[in-house]
Amino acid sequence: MPAHAKTTGSTHAEATKRGRGRPANTNAPQKRMMIEDIAEYRSLKARGAPQVDITAAINSETRKIIQHFGWMDPLRAVSPVTPTEASDHPPNELEQKRRDAVYKKVRAEVRKVWRENLSAKPSEVVDKSSTAIAELIKLFARKPRHKQLYKVWAASRARPDLEAEVDKRHAAKMQQSALTTNTTPRVATWNEVASEWYHMASKKEKKATRKERKRMYRRDKKAWELSASAMPDSPEEAIDFMEASQGFLSDLMHFFANRASGIAVMFLSGPDGARLISEGVCNVSERPKLLYTEVNPEDCEHFEHGLAKQTQILNADKNGDGDIESGNVEFEGINLEGEGVNAGNGDSYVEDEADDDNEETDRLEFLMLHPPAQQEAQATRSHRSSDASTYDPLSIQLDAETNIYEPNSDDDPPFANLVDDITPTPNACMATYFAFDAGKNYTQSTMDAIEYTRLFRAILPKVLPHKPWLEESNTVNFLRSVPNKLGDRIGAQLACDLSMAYLNFEASKLDEFPLDMKTVKTSDGSDAIPPPDYVAGLQSRSFTSRWNGRAGKGEFRTPAKLDADINIRLPHQWALLQPKERLDEQGRICRTADVDMSWKKALAPGIDGARLLVVTALVWVWNLRDEERSQWSYLAIDMIQVLRILCHQDSLLGTRDSTAAIRRNEGAVPEGRKRSAREWKKSAKLRELEGTI
Numbered sequence: 001m002p003a004h005a006k007t008t009g010s011t012h013a014e015a016t017k018r019g020r021g022r023p024a025n026t027n028a029p030q031k032r033m034m035i036e037d038i039a040e041y042r043s044l045k046a047r048g049a050p051q052v053d054i055t056a057a058i059n060s061e062t063r064k065i066i067q068h069f070g071w072m073d074p075l076r077a078v079s080p081v082t083p084t085e086a087s088d089h090p091p092n093e094l095e096q097k098r099r100d101a102v103y104k105k106v107r108a109e110v111r112k113v114w115r116e117n118l119s120a121k122p123s124e125v126v127d128k129s130s131t132a133i134a135e136l137i138k139l140f141a142r143k144p145r146h147k148q149l150y151k152v153w154a155a156s157r158a159r160p161d162l163e164a165e166v167d168k169r170h171a172a173k174m175q176q177s178a179l180t181t182n183t184t185p186r187v188a189t190w191n192e193v194a195s196e197w198y199h200m201a202s203k204k205e206k207k208a209t210r211k212e213r214k215r216m217y218r219r220d221k222k223a224w225e226l227s228a229s230a231m232p233d234s235p236e237e238a239i240d241f242m243e244a245s246q247g248f249l250s251d252l253m254h255f256f257a258n259r260a261s262g263i264a265v266m267f268l269s270g271p272d273g274a275r276l277i278s279e280g281v282c283n284v285s286e287r288p289k290l291l292y293t294e295v296n297p298e299d300c301e302h303f304e305h306g307l308a309k310q311t312q313i314l315n316a317d318k319n320g321d322g323d324i325e326s327g328n329v330e331f332e333g334i335n336l337e338g339e340g341v342n343a344g345n346g347d348s349y350v351e352d353e354a355d356d357d358n359e360e361t362d363r364l365e366f367l368m369l370h371p372p373a374q375q376e377a378q379a380t381r382s383h384r385s386s387d388a389s390t391y392d393p394l395s396i397q398l399d400a401e402t403n404i405y406e407p408n409s410d411d412d413p414p415f416a417n418l419v420d421d422i423t424p425t426p427n428a429c430m431a432t433y434f435a436f437d438a439g440k441n442y443t444q445s446t447m448d449a450i451e452y453t454r455l456f457r458a459i460l461p462k463v464l465p466h467k468p469w470l471e472e473s474n475t476v477n478f479l480r481s482v483p484n485k486l487g488d489r490i491g492a493q494l495a496c497d498l499s500m501a502y503l504n505f506e507a508s509k510l511d512e513f514p515l516d517m518k519t520v521k522t523s524d525g526s527d528a529i530p531p532p533d534y535v536a537g538l539q540s541r542s543f544t545s546r547w548n549g550r551a552g553k554g555e556f557r558t559p560a561k562l563d564a565d566i567n568i569r570l571p572h573q574w575a576l577l578q579p580k581e582r583l584d585e586q587g588r589i590c591r592t593a594d595v596d597m598s599w600k601k602a603l604a605p606g607i608d609g610a611r612l613l614v615v616t617a618l619v620w621v622w623n624l625r626d627e628e629r630s631q632w633s634y635l636a637i638d639m640i641q642v643l644r645i646l647c648h649q650d651s652l653l654g655t656r657d658s659t660a661a662i663r664r665n666e667g668a669v670p671e672g673r674k675r676s677a678r679e680w681k682k683s684a685k686l687r688e689l690e691g692t693i
Contacts, residue, residue: 065110
């Protein structure tokens with residue numbers, strides 16, 4: 001600092017030093033006075049008083065501040081004015097204009113301070129740490145936004161005429177884009193039509209739509225603000241909060257694991273046996289992620305079970321549900337013994353075993369405690385093989401000697417006999433339609449995107465000459481983009497395995513048959529669980545294989561959106577297509593598939609065959625929710641094994657009969673199906689692929 005710039009004399013540090021930034025509009029005494037008089041404003045807002053009364057209260061507070069601190073600078077005055085300072089003679093015109101400006105400024109500041117402190121409770125002492133955590137959760141939570149008016153208008157009620165117009169325009173656009181590589185997604189056409197129709201709607205409809213949008217925004221924002229700090233009034237609310245916190249906790253564990261260069265695990269136990277497990281592992285180049293629950297599953301299960309017992313005791317004391325015996329803890333009507341596990345003792349079942357979803361990256365599960373029967377029936381998951389050279393999708397890898405495809409021995413009772421009296425918990429995000437560990441003996445591949453592309457190019461020339469519809473339905477491009485589309489997402493490796501298993505299935509000599517969707521009727525004749533609507537939409541040849549979005553809960557589903565409850569419908573439909581010997585009395589899959597089983601014509605190749613299920617499963621993993629990871633992993637593994645078995649069964653038949661050979665060579669189709677008028681020609685892509693192999 002130059003010598004001439006230095007101040008002379010001694011000044012107090014606190015009197016000269018000021019915080020960085022623009023000074024506040026209001027000094028502390030003035031703001032304290034405003035907050036002290038906020039009770040009237042809160043009372044008016046609470047009872048929904050008219051705006052005239054609220055304005056009068058603000059004007060009264062404004063006059064009070066000006067009378068106390070004067071007209072010179074009432075918001076920043078250091079001391080109040082004395083009666084002698086106030087003049088009784090009327091001001092001139094210029095002074096009156098200045099006072100009007102001062103009055104407006106003070107009035108605006110009063111309104112702002114009161115609005116900012118409307119919801120605050122001065123008598124309540126809030127813990128700073130709790131407030132900080134609540135604000136942190138708000139940062140991670142998705143803040144609600146105003147929805148677009150035409151979307152609110154279109155979703156206000158069912159509009160079949162709108163959907164028909166969208167289908168008509170989209171079909172015309174698809175015909176125009178057939179000659180080009182650019183294709184317009186259906187959602188773009190829907191937005192265009194819905195926007196046009198909304199602008200043509202009546203003024204009454206538009207006014208109602210605007211009111212509904214404001215109402216929806218206020219409701220969403222209020223729920224968003226209360227979600228972080230509101231205390232649960234019931235066990236159901238606590239469980240709902242656990243479900244809503246999954247994304248936040250998953251990101252948090254991943255962040256701390258990377259910043260701490262280690263492992264982060266969170267065990268969250270709630271009422272009614274609800275558990276939330278969040279894990280994160282730091283990134284290590286050229287090394288697959290291995291979660292701690294996969295490395296040390298037994299200790300994690302012991303800790304989880306002890307945590308669940310203590311949580312149950314705390315909730316019983318909190319809610320006054322009664323006494324709980326020290327030896328037993330009851331979850332969902334199921335008693336789990338509280339004693340330890342004796343290693344090697346076959347008479348005592350092991351601790352509760354969580355569903356495994358066979359993932360290599362961060363995992364977050366929302367699980368419910370398993371019944372004791374499942375504890376005895378399930379075993380620890382085997383380690384995944386990391387040898388990529390052992391995986392060759394071109395030759396179906398089935399070993400008749402392995403126990404993956406062998407039927408259960410007589411020494412091992414069927415799982416269905418162990419769980420006759422147990423019904424799946426609908427709220428539990430576990431593999432509800434699988435009554436066994438589907439991934440126990442499954443060896444997952446470790447191929448990367450480059451290896452997948454190489455294998456994809458190798459299998460394509462074996463399939464396309466006989467099935468041109470794979471290109472026409474965009475299935476080739478859809479499957480080619482699987483590794484790039486999913487990237488590092490959960491289930492990417494399983495999705496690649498499923499894609500290769502399906503292509504080998506289409507390359508087999510099995511006849512094509514359409515998929516026969518099955519349903520289970522209730523006593524009143526309605527469908528207990530209807531088939532997925534998205535699968536039914538794929539049966540239309542104009543509906544190509546694409547990475548579509550997923551309808552939200554309670555949202556009106558368009559044909560281009562995946563079912564909101566696809567996690568229930570698709571596994572249920574898959575279970576209905578399985579042989580009866582695989583199912584237990586509750587319709588769950590309780591056995592691994594083996595070569596001695598027969599699927600008959602339930603699963604067959606073709607554009608209307610297994611493609612519908614495989615494409616839907618891949619679109620599901622693209623829109624996968626955290627709590628659905630085990631469900632999708634179990635379903636994908638079972639699909640892969642069944643498709644490989646069907647190919648293996650076809651190879652065991654040896655040489656096909658001459659009729660089937662002539663049918664294939666001459667392009668004949670199975671009896672009862674209409675012959676396609678399409679002729680297959682080698683495309684430029686196929687010729688290029690054949691030249692690179």
